[in-house]
Amino acid sequence: MxxxxxxxxxxxxxxxxxxxxxxxxxxxxxxxxxxxxxxxxxxxxxxxxxxxxxxxxxxxxxxxxxxxxxxxxxxxxxxxxxxxxxxxLTSLRIGILSSIAGEIVAASVARTRPERQHRFELLFGSERELTGHLAKGRIDVALTLVGRGGDRFLELPVHTEGYALAMAADHPLAQDGEIGADRLANEVMIVRRHCEALSDTSRFFTERGVRPHFALRSTNDERVLQMVGAGLGITVMPQSYRAQDVVRPRLSGFDLTRTLGWAATQDAEHMLRASPPVMAEIARQLVGRG
The missing domain is CATH 1.10.10.10 (Winged helix-like DNA-binding domain superfamily/Winged helix DNA-binding domain)
Structure with a gap:
């Protein structure tokens, strides 16, 4: 026994x-x-x-x-x-991909107050870290990249989005809805070191002869947005990121997309079929960013 x-x-x-x-x-x-x-x-x-x-x-x-x-x-x-x-209270342990805007998660938590319904835990990490946490049962479900050909976990796609430039609202190019890489050759840029699209972004600019000076390398997207808004440099981010003093013009020819969704083990299948309110609200917020 x-x-x-x-x-x-x-x-x-x-x-x-x-x-x-x-x-x-x-x-x-x-x-x-x-x-x-x-x-x-x-x-x-x-x-x-x-x-x-x-x-x-x-x-x-x-x-x-x-x-x-x-x-x-x-x-x-x-x-x-x-x-x-x-x-x-029953436990609810959710993992969130680090490259998802924190304000989306914060707004969803504020709206649904999961800590009143569950013994709630929130964990941010890379795709690899979240996969490991799921496999070891340290989290119940993860909002991460899905549709990448793996069959280790159950998946529920939520939203597919592309990537765009992020620059200060008072930047000389800020009024343009689409900007070619050649026009950024002399611009200072910021590197999001944890971004799943980093290698694709680097290759895109290198193939077009753009080798900018980098003013900041960071894994903190909120800090990156602050520095972009302050005019320190330009970066490439998923389209769901927003900030009052930052504009998001399209990067001409950069058509990479990512699909975000919930991943869970067989034991947590019920959470994909009938999601707790906080999960449903996060999904709604993501889709609402278009």
Whole structure:
């Protein structure tokens, strides 16, 4: 028989990344948690973690057990809720691609207040990071790039958008709806280092002989927009980004698009069929950006 507290210890180590943070999360000492994990491993007859000084990783057996542990914990919480005995709100853990405008997510959270309905967690990351978090069960669903040929997760496309220039509203070219790369040869630019289209953008300009000076390299899109609005430089961003002092003319000939959507494991299929309000609002906001 598996005690529930052992499952919670196990899931805490997976979610927190090491025994020390997991113990703090569970409000127990690290030796207590370690003894519990050892007991769970003896009960299952296999090691669950590979331990090292730097990090803790799941064994093959631990990876197989993880999906069962998630399901057991989820079913237990649902049973407690149905009997009016829920200890806490149900959890909702959402991952968001870092290159999605933060104001879209913030506005959606403000409108739906998911923290009042769930034990809500929000995590931003790259496509690769979100894929890893989904695979390990650290998040329930991710808003990320979809339609790229993989079949590892269930997908629900939400919105397809292109990329455009971003420049200060008082820039001499700001009134033009479309700008060719040749007209940007002498412009200062800003690099969004985390952008999934970075290599395509670099190749596009290089092939046209445009090798600008870069005034800023950043992974923070809000900061990039601030600096664009301040006139520091020009950049290329997804069309959904907006700022009061920034205009978004089209970059002539740059027709790359991306499709954003929800990705989930089989266990979270219900969240794609009947999305929680915050997910539905994020999707609405994205589509509303056109």
């Amino acid at each position: 598996l005690d529930r507290y052992l499952l919670r210890y196990f899931l805490a180590v997976v979610d927190q990344g090491n025994f020390s943070r997991a113990a703090s999360h569970c409000n127990v000492s690290q030796p207590t948690l370690s003894v519990g994990i050892a007991k769970l491993e003896r009960t299952l007859g296999m090691p669950l973690f590979v331990r090292s000084n730097q990090r803790v990783e799941l064994t093959d057996g631990g990876t197989r057990f993880l999906s069962h542990a998630r399901r057991i914990e989820r079913e237990f919480n649902l049973a407690m809720q149905s009997m009016g005995m829920a200890e806490t």
